[in-house]
Amino acid sequence: MAKRSVLGLYSEEDSAADALDNLREAGFEEGDYEILTGVPYPEGTFGEAEPEHKLYRWPLIGAACGFTIALLITAGTELAYPLITGGKPILSIPAMAIIMYEGSMLGAIIFTIIGIIFESRLPRIFMGAYSEKITEGHIGVTVTTEETRTDIAETALNKAGTDGEIIRGWE
Amino acid sequence: MVNNPGDRVLEPYVETDNSVETRKAVSDGLLGIHNITSNRFWQFAALFGIMFIFGIVGFVWKLSLGFDDKSTWGYYVAVFAFLMTTSSAAPMVAIAPRIANSHWRRPISRAAEIWTLAGCLNLILYIPLIWLLPSLENGRRSLWFYGQQEGVPAYSPHIWATLAIVGLVLLGLSLLWLSTLPDFAVLRDQGEGWKKKWGGKLALGWRGTSAQWNWQHHRMGVVGAFYFMMLVFVHFFISVEFLMVHVPGWIDSLYPITHAHNALQAGVATVMLTMFFLRQFGGYKDYIGLDQFWGLGKLLLALSLLWFWFWFSSFNVFWYGGKPSEQAVLELLVKGPYLYLFITIFILVFILPWFTMIWNPVRRSVWGPAILATSVLIGTLLDRIRLYVASWDVAGRSMAKELEMKMQDVPTKIQTPGYEDIFIMVGFIAGSILIFMLATRLIPAVNLWEQKEMLLYKAEIQFHRTKVTVMGKSR
Secondary structure, eight states: OOEEEEEEEESSHHHHHHHHHHHHHTTOOBTTEEEEOSSOOOTTTTSOOOOOOOTTHHHHHHHHHHHHHHHHHHHHHHHHSOOOOTTOOSSOHHHHHHHHHHHHHHHHHHHHHHHHHHHTTOOOSOOOSOOTHHHHTOEEEEEEEEGGGHHHHHHHHHHTOOSSOOEEEEO | OOSSGGGSOOOOOBOOOOOHHHHHHHHHHHHHHHHOOOHHHHHHHHHHHHHHHHHHHHHHHHHHTOSSOGGGGHHHHHHHHHHHHHTTTTTHHHHHHHHTTOGGGTTTHHHHHHGGGGHHHHHHHHHHHHHHSOOGGGOOOOTTOBTTBTTOOTTHHHHHHHHHHHHHHHHHHHHHHHHHHHHHHHHHHHOOHHHHHHHHHHHTTOOOBHHHHHHHHHHHHHHHHHHHHHHHHHHHHHHHHTTGGGSTTOOOTTHHHHHHHHHHHHHHHHHHHHHHHHHHHSSOTTTSOHHHHHHHHHHHHHHHHHHHHHHHHHHHHHHHHOOHHHHHHHIIIIISTTHHHHHHHHIIIIIHHHHHHTSHHHHTSSHHHHHHHHHHHHHHHHHHHHHHHHHHHHHTTTOTTOSSOOGGGSOSSOOOOOHHHHHHHHHHHHHHHHHHHHHHHHSOSSOHHHHHHHHHHEEEEEETTEEEEEEOOOO
16 A cells, blocks of 8 residues: 655654654554654654664675685785795785785775665655755654554644644655 | 752753754854855955966876976875875864764864865876886885785786775765765755755755664764775875885885874864864854864864974984984985975974964964964975975986985985976865865855754753853764
C-alpha cells in the first residue's frame, strides 16, 4: 500500500516531545515518525530513540582493503623479483611501510566517501511532508504511514498543539 | 547569615533564549549579510581576477620553457608548497576545535573550511611537478629503497605523492560539503534567485532528521580526522620528494614534521587574516569578536614558539655535528647566500609573534593578531622561497648521485626569479583568494547551523550575587 506522510510543526521542544508521546500512545512505532529540526539537538531531547549508526565500519573496511591491496602490491612485486640486495630480507617492512600506510589511508578515505553517499540516503527526490519553516527554527514531527492511518497520526499531532495546519505529503 | 535554607531568596535561572523567533533571527541576520555583495567586493574580485590571469600566463610561459633546467623551477615549487602550507592547512582551524568542542570556533569554522576549495588550484599547480620530479633512476637517495629492493618502480614518488594530494583535496571537498549541507537546505528554503536554486541542488533533499544530524556529526569527525592524517602525510611527501632528496647530505628525520608544523602555523595565520577581513569588511562584526581572535591568538603564539623548537632541533644537530656535509647544508640553507633572508624569516615567524603575542592586550585585540598573522604569512612565503629555491638550484647541478654536497658546490648567490615566476607567485596566491571570495557568494562565510546550535548551549544564570554565562557541552 502506498505510504503517506504528515507533518506537524511546533514552536516549543516540549510540544514536539508531547507529540511523540501521543504517537506512541496511538500505536506508532519508532521508525514511523521522525523529528525534523534546523539545529542538531542532543540525541534524546524529544524522547526519541538515539539513532544507530554504522559509520565506523566504512573507514575500517576501507582501511583493511587498502592495507591488503598495498601489501599485495609490495609483497607481490618483491616476490616476483626475489633478489637479495645488501643482505636485506626479500620482504623488508621499511620498504613496504609507506605504501601500506598510504594504501590504508586511501582505502579508508574512498570507503568513507562512498559511505557518506550511501548512508546519507541522499539525494532524496521526494521530500514528503516538509515545510520551509523547519530551517527557520520550527520543530517538525513527521509520520510516515499507510493512508488509512494518517487521520490517527494527525489527531495525535494536533493533540500536542501544532503551530499551524498539518502538512501532508507523498513518500 | 541564613540559618534556615527555606529563607533563602532563590533567584530564577535566566534561561537561554532558544525560541523560534531567535533561531529565525539568527538565520535572517546571517542570510541578510550573506545576500549583500558590495561594489568593493567586486572591485577586489576583479583585481584578484586580473592577477590570476597573469598567473595563468606565467603558468603557460613556465611550461613552454620546459623542464630541462631544474634550477629555474625553485620559485614555482615554492609557491606550490606555500599554498599547500596555507590554504590546505587552514581547515585544521575548523577540525581541531570542533573535535575539542570549543564554542569560540563556531563563527570561523566555515571560513576555515572554504579554504579547502583552493586545494583544487593547488592540484592544477601540482600537475607539472610530476614531470619536473626526476625518476629514481637519476641515482638520488630516497625513501623508496630503489636499487636496494627489487620491484620498486622508478616513478614511486610520482605515483604515491599524486594519490596523497588527490586524496587530501577529495577529503577537503567532502568536509566542506558535509559542513555546508544544512546551510544549503537553508538557502533552498529561505534563499532567493540563483542561491536558492543551487542551494536546492546541493542540499540533495536534506530535511534535518535526527538520523541525518547524527550521521553528519559523526561523518564530519571521521573526515576531519582523516584530513589531519592526510595533511601530515602530504607534507611529508612534499618536504621529502620536492625538497630534501635534492640536496645530498640533507638527512634530517625531523624536517618532514617541521614542514607539517609550519603548515599548522600558517593555516592558523590564514584563518586569522580571513576572519579579520570578514569582520572588518564582510559585515560579520557582530559574529566574529574578540573571543575568536583571543582563541586563535593563543594557538598562533604556541605554534610560533614551536617553530623555534623545530628549527633549533634540526639546526643544533647539523651545527654540533659539524661534518663537512652538514656544514655544507647549513651553508646552503642558513649561513650562505640566504643568510639575510633567513634572518628576516626568523624575525617574521618567530621573534615578532613571540614578543608581541605574549601580551594579553595584543592577543585580545582585533588588529594585533591580524598584523602578526600577516607577518607569519610573509615569513612563511619567504621561508618556502629560501628552502625550495636553494634545493632546486642544487637539483639543477646534477649532484643527485653524490652522497654529500661539498662546500665548494654550494651556490654562492640566490637564483633570480624570472618574470614568469613572479607572475605565478602573485597570480596563484591571488587565485586562491579569488576562489575563496567567489565561494562565499554561494556558501555562507559564517556557519548558520552552528550559530543556531550555540543557542542551545548558552545560558546566563544567577550565581550567588552575580550572573554568569554558562556554556553547555555539546555532543
